[in-house]
Amino acid sequence: MAGRIPDAFIDEVRKKVNIVDVIGEYTQLVKRGRQWNGSCPFHDDRHPSLFVEENKQVFNCFSCGRSGSVFSFVMEKEGLSYPEAILTLAEKADIPIDHQLTAQAVQPIDQTTQAIYDLHAAAQRLYQHVLLNTTSGEKALAYLHEQRQLTDDVIKQFGIGFVPDDNVLLQYAKEQNLSPDVLQASELFITNDHGVMRDRFAGRVxxxxxxxxxxxxxxSGRALDSQNTIKYMNSPESPFFTKGKILYNFDQAKNKIRQSGTALIFEGFMDVIAADMAGTPTGVATMGTALTPEHVQQLARVAQRLLLVYDGDDAGQTAARRAISLVKNHAQQLEIGVVYLPDELDPDEVRIKRGPAALQQALTQNIQTPVEFLVNAARTGKNLSNQGQYLAFLQEVMQTLQQATPVEQDLQLTKIANEFGTSKQALQAQLQQTKAAPSQTARQAKGHKPVDAFEDYMAPPPMMGGAYEAPIQQPIGQKLTKVEQAERALIMAMIKSPQVLSQVKATTGFAFVHPDYQLLMMLAAIYQGQHPEPFDLAQFMDFIQKPELNQIIMAVDRAYGDLTIEQEAIHDYLQIIMKEAPIAARIQTLQQRINVAKQQHDDTKLLQLMTELINIKKQHSG
Structure with missing residues (x-):
């Protein structure tokens, strides 16, 4: 079940990675006896219900039911496949990873797609070589050094390059004997009306x-020629490149975001680089498009707080408003802040004009709450010395404040009262009137859309859905029948002992009453055939890779994992399952028929069924 990743590699990762250390990056764990305990990072866990067993390298949440190994934890928390989780943890453990293994194991892809990926990787290396080591790249390098104030180390870190006008990539692709179909599908070239192909980004950094x-x-390319009417150009959308699903620099920033808990969202690539140069390496940027739900969900897997760093112009302010609403709708657990930059400068301009220290200070100190930002944004485009526009400003502010906390309401009303000379009592009265007025939702139904959609931001979380919705299946209940207790004890013995498994399978007429245990018996047989070594709980759960079955396995292991396997006990379990289960089923059926007879007031039938039930129970007890 490990795909194309060798078992030996998986075992090496399993041995070098401690589940306590990995989960400890997401939630604080405290040692309690033989286990570690903490709040479950998959849901709002006010009474810590997550337990991690270091000796077995497994985890289990008694509240939401999630359980598994370190691989399954990372899979669910990061939204990764099983092979991707293995490789991610291998990177953390500094285990060397063969690039071919990464390409093949992460996602099975066809030869054409693999050729396209390889061509993009070669293009990046080639473009950077041209920039740093050839005369063709001297002008572009001077531009980056002088106007952008980037060092060679920063250029290398972010893989920046230059595409000359001599079709250097096209020549390379032909030398590699790549087919025309691959070149066309890669979107790295443009074909003119005469069918002549050339490098798409020629003349661009x-x-x-x-x-x-x-x-x-x-x-993403920037033209060096000032006469070029298309200043910026991005790769077009394709099956392997979707702007709404990719965040610039997320590959480099994700681990640092996880460590700090905070991600910064910028509008431009150079803003991300500027922040990194200023000592804040946790920035990402969208691809010239608005923030999407997919972007938010990516960030929610690694961050607890998002800081929006948008330009101070009208477009930037509008984008920030939309982002606030979007984040709250798709990841309510995330804290949101909005960074205010001086004089409507963008982050890279702050770095160049005022220095990295000034940018660092702005990114860490000039942080507004969503309420504060939306109140200030209500000023945009208004002459507040004009009474009508001032009243319009107040109306918009009150719509925002009616969803704010009492403390934020008091702070903002005090600030407005002091600035404009309006009595605080009058402002409070207007806020109360706004609360008593028809709801914002009702106005929206009539076609009036609020400017900031703040009600969406402050709305309570939905009962279902969202990034950390609990699984539909309930945790295994505490009240188990005698038959199911026997099933659990027997399946544990079978999983741990191939001899017991063979004995049970050879028992004529045996079958588990509950289908889940029958499936586990089949999986245990396959697992033991592939893993003759002593039983490993975490390894078996990775082999299964079914959350609902792993939840059962955790419950079974807690109850029977440490019991010694005894032949007499195995015999007893078999007897209970094979003899008592049919009787229990008959009793349950009779009880259902008795209830129906009672509802129909059929006394004759009721007496007959009651007599039958009593006789069965007498025989069984005897």
């Missing part, structure tokens, strides 16, 4: 765009 795992899938 290019920034590579990478997936979360660092695979180059596109470029």
């Amino acid at each position: 290019v920034w590579p765009i990478k997936t979360e795992r660092g695979q180059v899938v596109g470029f």
Whole structure:
């Protein structure tokens, strides 16, 4: 079940990675006896219900039911496949990873797609070589050094390159004997009306765009020629490059975001680089598009707080408003802040004009709450010395404040009263009137859309859905029948002992009453055939990779994992399952028929069924 990743590699990762250390990056764990305990990071866990067993390298939440190994934890928390989780943890443990293994194991892809990925990776290396080591790149390098104030180390870190006008990539692709179909599908070239192909980004400085795992899938290019009417150009949308699903620099920033808990969202690539140069390496940027739900969900897997760093112009302010609403709708657990930059400068301009220290201070100190930002944004485009526009400003502010906390309401009303000379009592009265007025939702139904959609931001979380919705299946209940207790004890013995498994399978007429245990018996047989070594709980759960079955396995292991396997006990379990289960089923059926007879007031039938039930129970007890 490990795909193309060798078992020996998986075992090496399993041995070098401690589940306590990994889960400890997401939630604080405290040692309690033989286990570690903490709040479950998959849901709002006010009474810590997550337990981690270090000796067995497994975890289990008694509240939401999630359980598994370190691999399954990372899979669910990061939204990764099983092979991707293995490789991610291997990177953490500094285990060397063969690039071919990464390409093949992460996601089975066809030869054409693999050729496209390889061509993009080669293009990035080639473009950077041209920039740093050839005369063709001297002008572009001077531009980056002098106007952008980037060092060679920063250029290398972010993979920046230059595409000359001599079709250097096209020549390379032909030398590699790549087919015309691959060249066309790669979107790295443009074909004119005469069928002549050339490098798409010729004459441009290019920034590579990478997936979360660092695979180059596109470029963003800036023209050096001031006469070029198309200043910026991005790779077009394609099956392997979707702007709404990729965040610039997420591959480099994700681990640092996880460590700090905070991600900064910028509008431009150079803003991300500027922040990194200023000592804040946790920035990402969208691809010239608005923030999407997919972007938010990516960030929610690694961050607890998002800081929006948008330009101070009208477009930037509008984008920030929309982002606030979007984040709250798709990841309510995330804290949101909005960074205010001086004089409507963008982050890179702050770094160049005022220095990295000034940018660092702005990114860490000039942080507004969503309420504060939306109140200030209500000023945009208004002459507040004009009474009518001042009243319009107040109306918009009250719509925002009616969803704010009492403390934020008091702070903002005090600030407005002091600034404009309006009595605080009058402002409080207007806020009360706003609360008593028809709801914002009702106005929206009549076609009036609020400017800031703040009600969406402050709305309570939905009962279902969202990034950390609990699984539908309930945790295994505490009240188990005698038959199911026997099933659990027997399946544990079978999983741990191939001899017991063979004995049970050879028992004529045996079958588990509950289908889940029958399935586990089948999986245990396959597992033991592939893993003759002593039983490993975490390894078995990785082999299963079914959350609902792993939840059962955790419950079974807690109850029977440490019991000694005895032949007499195995015999007793078999007897209970094979003899008492049919009787229990008959009793349950009779009880259901008795209830129906009672509802129908059929006394004759009721007496007959009651007599039958009593006789069965007498025989059984005897």
